[in-house]
Amino acid sequence: MGFEQNVYEAAMYRKGSGDSLLVIGVYVDDLIITGVNQQKIEVFKAKMKQTFEMSDLGLLSFYLGVEVRQSEGSITLKQTHYAKKILELGGMAGCNPATTPMEERLKLNKESTAKEVNPTQYRRLVGSLRYLVHTRPDLAFAVGYVSRFLEKPTTEHLQAVKRILRYLAGTLDHGLCYTRTTGKARFVGYSDSDLAGDVDSSKNTTGCLFFLGTSLVSWQSVKQRVVALSSCEAEYVAMTTAATQALWLSRLFVDLLGRKVEVVELRVDNKSALALAKNPVFHDRSKHIRIKHHFIRDCVEEGSIKTEFIPTADQLADILTKALGKTKLKEMRSRIGIKEIKIS
Template sequence: MKKAFDMSDLGLLCFYLGVEVRQDASGIALRQTHYAKLILELSGMMGCNKAQMKKAFDMSDLGLLCFYLGVEVRQDASGIALRQTHYAKHILELGGMMGCNPAHTPMEEWLKLSWDSTAEEVNTTYYWRLIRSLRYLVHTRPDLAFAIRYVSLFMERPTMEHLQDVKRILRYVVGTLDYGLHYGRAPNKARFVGYCDSDLADDVDTSKSTIGTMFFLDDCLVGWQSLKQKGVALSSCETEYIATTTIATQALWLSRMLAELLGRKVDVVELKVDNKSALALAKNPIFHERSKHIRIKYHFIRDCLEDGSIKASHIATTDQLADILTKSLGKTKFQEMRERIGLQQITCILLCCNLLFRLLSLVDAIHIKTPFVLFQWMGMNALIVYVLAASCL
């Protein structure tokens, strides 16, 4: 390779993408100390505890998790709260929208955009950066899922019209910076409930429909998705039928994963569908004339209903919570749905958690056991943050 390329031999690999590598005759050892924190659920299933791990590994116990990969975490007796306020502020700075007037919804009601926009084209790289940053925000903000997916369709040739709608999303984020999800303690007999909905031919360029799915563990939202169907549906019954099959596959996977975590069998997942025709088509294969053109894989839901691995029932359109993932809603309807899916304003999150972890890592690195050296090193504010945060852990 040295003959073909101008390169230098740096010896054995010792560091790559934040991972420290040690190679010797006994083998290869890998560890991440600066770019990742080790998160463990110490339970009986793992057969280990903190004391045993400290004997086997050189590690520090930083207490309860309060910050991880941009997600702020609050843990108390009532449950766990997640939000991304600090990360959202970085996105607003990137878009130059700090201090702008907030919007009540991320999109205008019944907004329709097209690839064939005649507006002036904008910088593609800048548009990509905004969209990709916003996508990560969806991890704790299901209210943004549909709007961000919709503007992501125009990343190939974005125009000023598309960028204005992205800035509308940022304006909504400004007014909801402290919003996040709260997970209360679930009872022993926790069960999954899934909601699925679709919007027929909402894409003006391809006539494809949008599917929205949500999963609740009791009253806690644990999974959501907004995606475009791969094919064109001929009716609302067909698109709802396809959506039901799509959510059925996810429901089975989630049910099995929960059973493995709990170590016992869990209740059957119940799906909530607001289209009676789609339910009849799934439960009664006699309707051959209306379903013979549907691809075979979408009939998977019939087997699930027959063997009892999944239940499906009708729900009123006004109670269909997945509606927020399929279309842009008006202010009143949107805020109602946002509250019903469990999104709320999260307060009293530990401040400056990222700084805290850096300070703790610094103290651990120089083997100093007292925090008072931080007063000399980082100033009084850093010491106050350290003491306040440590008292809450």
């Protein structure tokens, strides 16, 4: 039919441009179809029905466990039904809710002396929670943290998982809300890191998230692969991770819509890391850093990424690097676009 597979995201196909643009998202035999011209969409669906046995389910409302609600000027995504199934799986349906997914300053390790629990059940729960993170970035750090103990989980680790489930019970209807914006939307990213947060390896956690306009479109909370010797180095490594994600997003956007993206702005709350990204001024403190982590410097020099300092209080990626208290979590949750979505 003349569609081209996207080189940056293999599940995406596009055809045409401008008013004739059609974009198809494919997962096995499930298709999401979007485009500018409704008539073009209808023609495509008719051709597909002639070729395959297919059902037209109309306006997207449910896809791979994600509940979608579309209205004039906004789209919401949530996984309430799926979240309830996880609570039932963990035997926590009807439990008392918690205000945060993890206790502040909680430290767990792989060599726990507590009683071991059924590893299959533990992995099933954590795996289910990982899929829930697709619409719940507020769970990303806590779920990533408990994922580190899949090999030999104990009652201490299971207790942390149950805390996540209790938080989930109190936020079942929470999800992401995307609103229509006027003018040219631009990519803005936030990059952050903790320092030696992992007890077993002394490695740090990288947190990065990206907004297109005011809408959160990508987030990541992941343990770094190297041990950092300073907060500057930890933030610098996190910036490199964010830079690779930023370039992928901007290139995907260009390929899908055929519109050039302005320079991606990356916001960081560590001045030393920003200085290091612009100029190797601290050579004696950074000469041991692996070459691949200097990728961010090349991006800054060529102008594909613009770095900017922000105060720690405005670092939205903080929610992806550590367990926050009730007040801070609620504030950050609101600022990144997570809200309670009630069906009226």
